[in-house]
Amino acid sequence: MLQQQHTSQPGTYGTCFLTTLIGAYMADSWWGNYSTVMRFFIIYLAGMTSLTLSASLSKLKHSPLFTYLGLYMISLGSGSIKPCLTAFGADQFDNTDTSAKASFFSWYFVSIKLGTFFVSTVIVWIQDNYGWTVGFGTPTMLAGIAFVSFMAGLGYYRYCKPSGSPFTRLCQVIVAATRKHYFNVLEENDSVLYQAKGKSEIVPGNEQLEHTPEFSFLDKAAIVTSSDFSNSGAVNPWRLCTMSQVEEFKSIIRMLPIWATFILSSMVPTLESSVFVEEAMVMDTHVGSLNIPPASLSSFNVIAIVMFAPIYDKIIVPIVCKFTTKEGGMSHFQRAGVGSLFFCSCSLISCNC
Template sequence: MASAEEARISLLVAEENHNEEIGTSTSVLKQQTGGWKASSLILFTELCLSIAIFGILKNLVVYLKTELLEDNVTAAAHASTWSGTYFFAPLIGAYLSDSYWGNYLTIMGFCIINFAGMVAFTLSTTLSILKYSPFFTFLGLYMISIGSGSTQPCLSAFGADQFATTDRKAKASFFSWYYLSMKIGLVFSSIVIVWIQDNYGWTIGFSIPTVLSGAACVDLMAGSRYYRYCKPSGSPFTKLFQVIVAASRKYKLNLPEDDSLLYQANGKSTIVQENQSSEHTPEFSFLDKAAIVTPSDFSRSGVLNPWRLCTMLQVEELKSILRLIPIWATVIFFGSVLSQETSIFVEQGMVMDRHFGSLNIPAASLSTFNVLAVVVFVPIYDKIIVPVAHKITKTEGGMSHLQRAGIGLLFSILAMLSAALVERKRLQIAKDEGLMHQNVAVPMNIFWQIPQYVLVGIGEVFNQIGMLDFFYDQAPDSMRSLCLALALLTMSLGSYITSFILTIVHWVTGWIPENLNEGHLDRFFLLFAGLGLFNLVVFAYCASRYRYKKK
């Protein structure tokens, strides 16, 4: 016994000395890597990728209509589906990064895919042999959406990795600059790139985003020796599925009356940190059976089978995800409204007077007012609305995350009503001017669209930013990146829903013909407002039943 104890102590001493050596080398390494020098390169990569992707997205529906000769419904549906794929791709990047490759390799791989897609798509707009090849055109487009979209959750996480865990101020500052980089890219694309495409042609207009995509790859590789890297920790999906499988295997067993008899082990085999604790909740009690201890849960050598026995911490993590799903599902509608900025709103603007003095304003450039609304309204919300709301409600932040998100949904409804009023006025002018049967722009200035873009932008400040805060705050600590990826997924599903509704409405009603002067786009906007009101009622019901986790 003595020799065994001495051996154990010797092993511990050896491990401690080894850890000290690692700690010393790690300290030196951290002094040479990371920080703002490394994160600045990451921010520049994000800026280049943002200009590139929005340089395609903002004017895609116009390109499909004017060059590929698609009708209004087909062009809007293709643009919405493509943007939906872009917002779905973050799940792909997040999974591969967490499970296998790590952030850097994932970003690098998908940046290369994005650049290859940019080259293919630009060639399809230049070479006559490829110009009218739908396969080659859409192959390039979807390589772009998957490549660029998959980098998004990895870039933000990789940038935050460049700072020490305890340096919360630097991390918060990085995220602010990261968001600003994305918005700068969006504004630059909406104004400069779209203007070049409309006035100097598609070849040069798409070549600039292609060059910037290549610059993003070069910039990322140039900083490889300055970055701090984190090894992938494994996918949380596996741990979640283990709870489902273990509970299913024990569905015939009865839960013990004493919750303490359920498996409570705290160890590194769980998906949570060792110092975490979790309150036992009564919802989804079937999943508690995954923590019932039985002899068959262990091998003959005493090794636990994680597909037969899970800790209550794992069970509660899965429960918290399930509680978020109804809220998540009811904010998808806002993604549908946002997707119309690059499809139906643009088509509406194309049949309005786009002249401002001697300038011919691209219809897609009106989305700049959405970005400006976000930039202006964020400080208004933080400096004015929150303090006033705090005096009234006496709650931290002035209002809850769900109240904030609900207000955002209300603004999305107001945006659709504004678009309907503008369209109704436009159709009246077309009728008065005798232009109903002519597929031409009516003498109504495109700036009448500004209110609908601004209302969507204000709604974005309430709903989208509110939902990011909500998912980050309410998600399990070890699954925040997954939940933030799910928040991005609402944009993808919203775009797909818009594409589906467009197709059904056109097939059933014919409200959106090739000549919008003969159609009833106003009724489509009113339909969306009605769907938004129904969605808001459902959201309010789900929010009233949601129970925030205890701090």
């Protein structure tokens, strides 16, 4: 079963991250972050229960359909929760409190790694000594406790209303710019571009963005014409977009090279757990009298991250702040660049070992 587990792991892992789009869309368009987390948490619990039953009931032990149903329900639930949970955590802070947000995300990441460490050590030990039923049943019970704990804070959280699908806003820019392809916009004259005037036209939590000269074709979506308004004076969003809305689209275009660059580096962690298990199965995992289970080998990666995160937050960041005079030491882009440099260097070293 261990062989089946780590061979199917990349598929479920990829599905988990693909379904983040579903959770993000539902949260932005309809339910909000809290409701989305709660609904997909129920799906996640159902998947965990399905796996537990497939390991405990004799009629289901040899049913791959029931097992894979549980795995992909877990992927759907976990993946859809990921973007909403981080966004919901950020909603608890003011937009100006950047240092508190940065600290929250650091410790949030640490807590995830601590959970991974717990699973790869304690849960693996339980599974080795008490079987798959208890091995699956224990995290299912803990997930249920987490669900109740999260729900208990219902009256204390800060909630943000759904602001509408960002995909719809992006499509509106493309459609409006295409309809006005015959217009010309002078870079030095952005006064003809439409900007939000009332609170009803501003997406909650978003700021008005300054005009930039790049990708000027998209600026045509913000050119005001008489056909952009209905008889009542309401704006047709598929014919006229705000300048900030256009700039949001431009920001996404600028991020595409960064996103594409990180695709390859993200493939390594995806295969990390399965490769570690395969290598550990042919290794002598005895350390003195201690025998480390193959599935626990990935815990060393978690230990390194958990140890380094507080050092980074409490020691490295204050030192860097003295040299850069920036809050947080470095920008998010600089952090990603430095992290990628270390990541690629370590990957090259491991390939030559």
